[in-house]
Amino acid sequence: MKKSLNALLKLTSFELDRLSKFLFTLMGLTLVINLAGYIYTPMRHMNKINQFMTENSATAEEALQTFGRFSFYNALNSFWIVGPIVIGITGMLFYSVFIWYREWFGKNTFAYRLLMLPVSRMTLFFSKFIVIFIGIFTLISIQMVSLFVGYPIVSAIISDTYASGLSLMEAIHAHPLFLFLFPLQPSYFMVIITAGAVMLLVLFTIILIERSFSVRGIFIGIGYAALSLAIVLFPLFLPNLLKNNYLFYSSELLIIELILMTVVGICSLFVSRYLINNKITV
Amino acid sequence: MSKYIKLSSIILFIAVIMTGFGIYKIQAKTPQPDMKIVTAEGMPKYIGPIELYGFVADSNGGFNYPTVELDNGNFTYLEERSFLKRLDFNYNPMIDELIINYRSFMRGKSPQPKQFAETAQHVVYVGSESDVHWSTSLSNQMTISVLDKETKEEKTFSVKLEDSSSYNDIRAVYTDYPSLTLLVSTDANSDSIQTHAYTFDLENPKDTLTEATNLTKEIGTNDYLYVGETYDKTERYVTLQTAKENIDSMYGYSEEITGYYAYDTMTQEVIKLDGFDEGTRLFTDNDTLYVGQKTNSGIELYELNQDDQKKTLLGEITLSIPDAQEEMSYYGTFNQNMSILNGKLYAYGYTEDGSKPALQISDINTQDALFKGTIELKDAKKNDSTSVDIIEYRLNPLID
Numbered sequence: 001m002k003k004s005l006n007a008l009l010k011l012t013s014f015e016l017d018r019l020s021k022f023l024f025t026l027m028g029l030t031l032v033i034n035l036a037g038y039i040y041t042p043m044r045h046m047n048k049i050n051q052f053m054t055e056n057s058a059t060a061e062e063a064l065q066t067f068g069r070f071s072f073y074n075a076l077n078s079f080w081i082v083g084p085i086v087i088g089i090t091g092m093l094f095y096s097v098f099i100w101y102r103e104w105f106g107k108n109t110f111a112y113r114l115l116m117l118p119v120s121r122m123t124l125f126f127s128k129f130i131v132i133f134i135g136i137f138t139l140i141s142i143q144m145v146s147l148f149v150g151y152p153i154v155s156a157i158i159s160d161t162y163a164s165g166l167s168l169m170e171a172i173h174a175h176p177l178f179l180f181l182f183p184l185q186p187s188y189f190m191v192i193i194t195a196g197a198v199m200l201l202v203l204f205t206i207i208l209i210e211r212s213f214s215v216r217g218i219f220i221g222i223g224y225a226a227l228s229l230a231i232v233l234f235p236l237f238l239p240n241l242l243k244n245n246y247l248f249y250s251s252e253l254l255i256i257e258l259i260l261m262t263v264v265g266i267c268s269l270f271v272s273r274y275l276i277n278n279k280i281t282v
Numbered sequence: 283m284s285k286y287i288k289l290s291s292i293i294l295f296i297a298v299i300m301t302g303f304g305i306y307k308i309q310a311k312t313p314q315p316d317m318k319i320v321t322a323e324g325m326p327k328y329i330g331p332i333e334l335y336g337f338v339a340d341s342n343g344g345f346n347y348p349t350v351e352l353d354n355g356n357f358t359y360l361e362e363r364s365f366l367k368r369l370d371f372n373y374n375p376m377i378d379e380l381i382i383n384y385r386s387f388m389r390g391k392s393p394q395p396k397q398f399a400e401t402a403q404h405v406v407y408v409g410s411e412s413d414v415h416w417s418t419s420l421s422n423q424m425t426i427s428v429l430d431k432e433t434k435e436e437k438t439f440s441v442k443l444e445d446s447s448s449y450n451d452i453r454a455v456y457t458d459y460p461s462l463t464l465l466v467s468t469d470a471n472s473d474s475i476q477t478h479a480y481t482f483d484l485e486n487p488k489d490t491l492t493e494a495t496n497l498t499k500e501i502g503t504n505d506y507l508y509v510g511e512t513y514d515k516t517e518r519y520v521t522l523q524t525a526k527e528n529i530d531s532m533y534g535y536s537e538e539i540t541g542y543y544a545y546d547t548m549t550q551e552v553i554k555l556d557g558f559d560e561g562t563r564l565f566t567d568n569d570t571l572y573v574g575q576k577t578n579s580g581i582e583l584y585e586l587n588q589d590d591q592k593k594t595l596l597g598e599i600t601l602s603i604p605d606a607q608e609e610m611s612y613y614g615t616f617n618q619n620m621s622i623l624n625g626k627l628y629a630y631g632y633t634e635d636g637s638k639p640a641l642q643i644s645d646i647n648t649q650d651a652l653f654k655g656t657i658e659l660k661d662a663k664k665n666d667s668t669s670v671d672i673i674e675y676r677l678n679p680l681i682d
Contacts, residue, residue, distance in 0.1 A: 009286065010285075012289060013285060013288065016288055016289050020288060134292060137296045137300075138292055141296050141299035144300075144303050167310060168310070169310040174346070182303070183303070184307070185365070187366075243411065243414075243415040245414055246388075246389070246414050247390045249370045249389075250370055251367070251369040254366070
């Protein structure tokens with residue numbers, strides 16, 4: 001047990017080393033673009049107000065009526081904040097595929113060396129899985145740090161007369177994206193994390209299917225993805241199948257959904273274990 | 283150990299940030315403002331039957347509009363419920379309460395209050411397949427379910443409307459157990475929508491619902507039929523109102539009330555009520571019909587003798603809620619904001635400046651105000667920036 005944990009730790013550390021450059025780039029990109037947004041968005045608002053007041057000899061009251069008050073939410077709702085989040089999600093999704101294919105598509109087929117290691121092959125699978133999650137949580141954390149840095153910057157640029165007085169937490173709560181990304185409602189966040197974990201397990205399984213059966217594997221992989229999706233989305237079809245929209249309460253549908261996601265996740269683990277141990281040969 | 287430095291640093295970074303965020307979230311969380319009933323006159327014990335939901339909006343509080351619930355005189359916030367219970371929450375107080383108390387019975391039933399009647403002993407539901415599965419084509423097949431609250435025994439009957447129709451809309455369900463009366467708008471035997479009253483004996487069920495009265499035919503007009511909002515579904519009379527649309531301009535229209543009626547569930551007759559002026563309101567309570575006539579300061583209440591339609595003045599009730607005098611009607615019902623229940627007239631609306639919800643309860647016989655008051659925040663300083671908007675209101679006839 002201790003030996004396999006030690007191996008998992010080593011492999012995870014190794015995978016993280018390989019991810020680090022990509023991860024640090026995403027972190028840097030997030031911070032820099034966010035910072036630009038925290039400065040640019042409120043400044044643009046203030047410039048508009050100043051220009052309006054100069055050109056129209058308007059009072060602050062009139063400017064407020066025209067442009068409204070600026071809140072931190074306005075800054076959050078801009079490309080400067082949403083953009084890096086989208087880049088981060090896309091980046092991690094890309095890396096989830098890359099983390100496997102890089103082993104085969106290098107100058108040397110590094111996969112063979114990895115698979116020859118005297119540890120359970122599933123350790124390799126779990127190390128890659130954990131690293132992706134570490135990457136996701138690192139990006140979420142850096143986004144949190146960014147918000148705490150950005151709030152005083154925006155508050156400093158917008159003069160009190162034009163500020164809405166919306167607190168940092170209120171602005172975060174108001175933004176639908178952060179409801180998915182941040183643990184604002186722990187139960188909801190757990191559902192999102194579970195869904196993310198299952199999605200990653202299915203993706204890894206599809207990659208292993210493709211690696212195991214080559215071209216045929218692509219079709220089997222697509223079939224597996226479709227089947228997993230059908231199982232996970234099954235509760236959505238229940239009202240139509242049973243011809244009753246109210247046969248299950250929303251809480252029950254969520255519980256069914258979580259059970260099905262767990263089933264798909266466990267199945268993916270077993271399929272992956274079978275493939276990595278028996279089908280991917282060195 | 284140094285080979286794990288990157289891994290441990292990143293995990294530590296995540297742990298510190300997540301913990302920090304959690305602590306900040308808890309620390310920054312402002313508790314929802316405590317609400318209170320401010321009594322201007324009378325006693326707050328009378329507000330027991332009032333159940334309402336409202337959004338609390340703080341102009342300094344951003345985009346968060348928590349839902350507050352008034353039930354049996356106590357305020358609670360929706361967010362106080364557990365995550366799963368919040369998912370099952372229904373914005374209608376009657377349906378929400380039924381789901382909490384009779385979860386199994388409510389399963390698979392359309393969450394429309396107009397399709398339920400509740401007595402001290404029973405809960406009755408009437409619905410069609412298309413009510414619970416919208417893409418199912420409409421049929422004249424209805425399901426009637428009755429729950430005995432004490433024994434938890436549920437009986438379900440599948441019945442057909444006497445005439446085949448392609449459109450059925452259950453407008454109201456009334457019960458004087460075991461007798462059940464339902465008002466259904468259908469297009470049976472007609473090109474236009476007609477409203478029919480059907481009766482059903484819950485103790486002696488048949489497989490066909492027999493039409494007791496064709497209300498549209500009895501009333502003699504195709505004007506739109508509104509059903510009075512009565513929270514007690516055991517009343518003898520169903521109050522009705524017809525209205526027609528007057529096109530005022532290219533973009534607007536107004537509705538004109540063209541007649542007042544009452545359907546007697548005992549004699550199965552439609553009573554036409556004549557001599558009503560503008561600003562008249564029709565109420566029912568137990569076995570009696572009441573007519574309210576709008577005055578400058580409130581409402582003059584008359585008891586109506588249904589035989590000779592003679593009105594007996596009970597007295598004038600002064601209303602301290604300006605907008606309660608104006609009749610509210612939507613979703614095919616009228617009298618949303620004022621009704622009589624167990625000898626008391628309940629009215630709700632907003633204070634003159636529109637900032638606070640106001641409630642008034644008056645004894646219809648003595649016209650004394652049993653309760654007059656407002657819903658306010660305990661922290662008076664926040665009253666200027668915070669408002670409560672009533673989104674759902676009902677009277678619980680089982681609470682006195």
